[in-house]
Amino acid sequence: MNASAIIFYILSAFILGAALLSVTTTKIFRAAIWLLFSLIGVAGLYFWMQVEFIAAVQIVVYVGGIVVLIIFSIFLTQQSGSEMIRPGKKQLIISLLAVLFGTAFTYNLIQHYQFTPTSSKPLAANVSDIGLQMLSTTEHGFVLPFEVVSMLLLASMIGCIVIAMKAPAVPGSLPEGFEKDELPPLQLPKNILVNPVQPAEEIM
Amino acid sequence: MFLKEYIKDVYSGVKSLLIGMRRTGKYFITPREIITEQYPEFRAQLSERFRGEVVMPHDEKNEHACTGCTACELACPNGTIKIITKFDIQPDGKKKKAIDTFIYHLELCTMCNLCIVACPTDAIKMAQNFEHSVFDRNTLTKKLNNPGSKIREGIE
Amino acid sequence: MFSLQGITNGIEKWLHNNMSANMALLVECAIVIFLAISLFAILGLILVLMERKVAAHMQIRLGPNRVGPFGMLQTTADTLKLLLKEGLTPDGADKFLFNLAPFVIMIVAMLILAPIAFATGFQIWDLNIGVLYVTAISSISVIAILMAGWASNNKYSMLGAMRSGAQIVSYELSAGLSIISIVVLTGSLQISEIIESQRNGWWLFKGHIPAVIAFVIFIIAVTAETNRAPFDLAEAESELTAGFHTEYSGMRFALFFLAEYINIFIVCAIGATLFLGGWMPLHIGSWQGFNHIMDFIPSSVWFFGKTFLLIFLIMWFRWTFPRLRVDQLLSLEWKYLLPISMFNLLLMTVVAIMGWHF
Numbered sequence: 001m002n003a004s005a006i007i008f009y010i011l012s013a014f015i016l017g018a019a020l021l022s023v024t025t026t027k028i029f030r031a032a033i034w035l036l037f038s039l040i041g042v043a044g045l046y047f048w049m050q051v052e053f054i055a056a057v058q059i060v061v062y063v064g065g066i067v068v069l070i071i072f073s074i075f076l077t078q079q080s081g082s083e084m085i086r087p088g089k090k091q092l093i094i095s096l097l098a099v100l101f102g103t104a105f106t107y108n109l110i111q112h113y114q115f116t117p118t119s120s121k122p123l124a125a126n127v128s129d130i131g132l133q134m135l136s137t138t139e140h141g142f143v144l145p146f147e148v149v150s151m152l153l154l155a156s157m158i159g160c161i162v163i164a165m166k167a168p169a170v171p172g173s174l175p176e177g178f179e180k181d182e183l184p185p186l187q188l189p190k191n192i193l194v195n196p197v198q199p200a201e202e203i204m
Numbered sequence: 205m206f207l208k209e210y211i212k213d214v215y216s217g218v219k220s221l222l223i224g225m226r227r228t229g230k231y232f233i234t235p236r237e238i239i240t241e242q243y244p245e246f247r248a249q250l251s252e253r254f255r256g257e258v259v260m261p262h263d264e265k266n267e268h269a270c271t272g273c274t275a276c277e278l279a280c281p282n283g284t285i286k287i288i289t290k291f292d293i294q295p296d297g298k299k300k301k302a303i304d305t306f307i308y309h310l311e312l313c314t315m316c317n318l319c320i321v322a323c324p325t326d327a328i329k330m331a332q333n334f335e336h337s338v339f340d341r342n343t344l345t346k347k348l349n350n351p352g353s354k355i356r357e358g359i360e
Numbered sequence: 361m362f363s364l365q366g367i368t369n370g371i372e373k374w375l376h377n378n379m380s381a382n383m384a385l386l387v388e389c390a391i392v393i394f395l396a397i398s399l400f401a402i403l404g405l406i407l408v409l410m411e412r413k414v415a416a417h418m419q420i421r422l423g424p425n426r427v428g429p430f431g432m433l434q435t436t437a438d439t440l441k442l443l444l445k446e447g448l449t450p451d452g453a454d455k456f457l458f459n460l461a462p463f464v465i466m467i468v469a470m471l472i473l474a475p476i477a478f479a480t481g482f483q484i485w486d487l488n489i490g491v492l493y494v495t496a497i498s499s500i501s502v503i504a505i506l507m508a509g510w511a512s513n514n515k516y517s518m519l520g521a522m523r524s525g526a527q528i529v530s531y532e533l534s535a536g537l538s539i540i541s542i543v544v545l546t547g548s549l550q551i552s553e554i555i556e557s558q559r560n561g562w563w564l565f566k567g568h569i570p571a572v573i574a575f576v577i578f579i580i581a582v583t584a585e586t587n588r589a590p591f592d593l594a595e596a597e598s599e600l601t602a603g604f605h606t607e608y609s610g611m612r613f614a615l616f617f618l619a620e621y622i623n624i625f626i627v628c629a630i631g632a633t634l635f636l637g638g639w640m641p642l643h644i645g646s647w648q649g650f651n652h653i654m655d656f657i658p659s660s661v662w663f664f665g666k667t668f669l670l671i672f673l674i675m676w677f678r679w680t681f682p683r684l685r686v687d688q689l690l691s692l693e694w695k696y697l698l699p700i701s702m703f704n705l706l707l708m709t710v711v712a713i714m715g716w717h718f
Contacts, residue, residue: 003382027454029454029457029510030454030456030457033457033503033507036503040500052487052488052489052493053489053492055496056489056492056493056495056496057492057496059496059497059499059500060492060495060496060499063496063499063500063503064496064499064500064502064529064532067503068499068502068503068506068525068529071503071506071525072522072525075510075518075522126488127488127489127492127548127549128547128548214696214700221680221681224680224681225676225677225680227680228418228676228679228680229418229676231417231418231419231420232414232417232418232676235417237420238417238420238421238422239420239421240420240421240422242422242425
């Protein structure tokens with residue numbers, strides 16, 4: 001066993017351990033943090049494979065984006081400090097069975113696949129190559145998925161703007177959903193509304 | 205026009221920030237404007253009007269001007285001054301009111317100057333001393349008349 | 361000629377002559393770790409002192425001037441004091457995450473140090489996605505802040521962490537866009553190539569107005585990303601006591617404090633690399649004589665000079681501007697910086713395609 005293999009096993013153990021802790025912990029915020037460590041471990045695996053671009057994108061998308069989103073939604077919705085109830089016996093057995101089935105399925109696939117060792121050097125993907133491949137219209141180009149993803153993102157962005165947009169407030173009108181006679185009429189002294197701040201010269 | 209307003213907004217914002225930065229930058233490069241006074245080496249001479257604490261001046265014959273009238277004690281809004289009086293027997297046999305102890309609580313004093321205004325004989329005044337910190341707060345309770353001092357001749 | 365590159369090459373040659381390749385690698389790792397840690401310690405001491413001195417002089421004061429000549433040993437004394445203090449863990453806190461957070465933030469700061477070029481050929485890891493790596497790793501630090509804020513079990517910490525999260529996530533966009541506009545000009549993410557492309561002049565001068573706008577936006581965005589005034593809502597003393605590190609004391613507080621200053625150094629180093637040419641001396645086009653004179657100044661002096669110039673600029677901001685409100689902070693990003701930097705990126709692309717830059 002050489003140093004590279006040792007690093008691989010350490011990284012794998014880290015990923016699996018963090019993932020296991022993430023599903024067994026009873027505090028939801030800790031679960032998110034363990035998930036984060038697991039994802040960082042995957043990025044470490046990409047670094048180990050010397051595909052730095054994928055590793056950096058993994059960190060940007062999963063750590064900087066998705067986990068932060070998860071944590072924010074936990075903060076805003078759950079009682080993040082309280083312990084959750086442990087799962088019942090039936091849930092435990094079913095999940096164990098699912099894990100066993102998944103393991104068997106994957107093992108079976110790996111067993112039947114012929115891993116042919118290649119002598120070619122690891123691919124050195126230049127950033128400009130990735131950019132060209134992204135927009136190339138040839139057989140293995142990614143222009144269609146790229147455009148589809150762009151459309152999806154644009155649509156979600158417009159959706160966000162529409163949700164966040166408020167109707168321009170008309171002075172004196174009530175917000176939507178309020179009936180006129182639900183609220184008592186505003187009874188403020190007239191001079192406050194008309195002239196809220198006196199000019200400095202008048203006070204002097 | 206929306207775009208015009210937007211550009212004007214950005215322009216005025218940047219301009220106001222630059223004005224602020226010019227001011228602090230100017231202070232940074234002119235060290236002679238520094239107003240810090242290095243305290244233990246340089247003790248500030250405070251002006252006559254500064255009220256540090258109440259003192260009772262004594263002259264060289266160890267005499268003061270306090271008649272023990274307690275006007276200052278009555279004038280004090282928070283009980284800073286306490287005067288204990290006694291009766292001196294004068295040579296002609298008459299008794300005369302005089303102070304035994306003039307107690308002054310510095311820890312209670314707000315330096316409002318009312319006692320000095322109230323004093324009919326100008327026996328007490330405000331000193332400009334400001335270094336009042338001590339390790340024990342009992343030492344802030346002071347006796348203002350010197351031991352063995354007596355009232356100056358001719359003050360009623 | 362005497363240079364840092366010569367020293368590192370000499371050490372490597374000596375190690376490879378005297379021991380096996382694996383052993384030499386391990387020793388080199390140890391040397392790098394030792395250098396990184398000592399750089400952190402020295403930077404922490406210098407930057408805190410510099411901040412206090414700059415602040416004092418901008419407020420017409422003298423600043424620390426008692427411990428050592430001109431108060432130069434003040435921060436050393438403070439660090440000793442913090443080392444001796446007790447590190448308390450609150451009773452209701454999530455102890456594990458509470459103790460983990462300061463280390464996460466320090467590890468992140470150390471990782472970002474890897475691709476920074478300090479001088480000619482003096483760089484820990486010249487990976488081919490340098491700038492993207494920095495952007496990616498620095499996004500982990502927000503997790504450490506959220507961790508610290510949540511684990512403290514304190515409402516001020518929590519509010520500070522939430523504010524900080526919202527702030528870092530939104531300002532990352534415009535920082536990233538202004539970095540990309542330089543990447544558009546160089547056509548590479550590798551730090552050494554970005555520096556090499558500035559041999560005949562810095563991008564700030566070569567890239568016309570779009571580069572200047574990108575530089576201004578970059579400085580504003582990184583000021584916000586490092587949680588410094590006028591964007592210090594996450595630790596606003598007057599509102600949240602100290603934000604996410606309210607409950608920290610002793611050496612763990614010192615780690616947070618140190619990480620803040622290290623992050624300032626790193627973002628300023630990145631800014632100096634992208635816009636001011638890193639260790640590249642000031643070269644003007646084809647003035648051979650002028651360029652030759654500039655080459656006599658060592659490259660490390662150029663790098664640290666530019667970085668500290670940017671750090672001074674950020675400190676100047678801090679001691680001039682008042683703190684923003686949360687809504688002002690977000691409207692500054694989403695209504696001003698982001699549209700302007702997007703438009704600027706388009707402009708920069710046009711400049712790069714037409715070859716209008718020098």
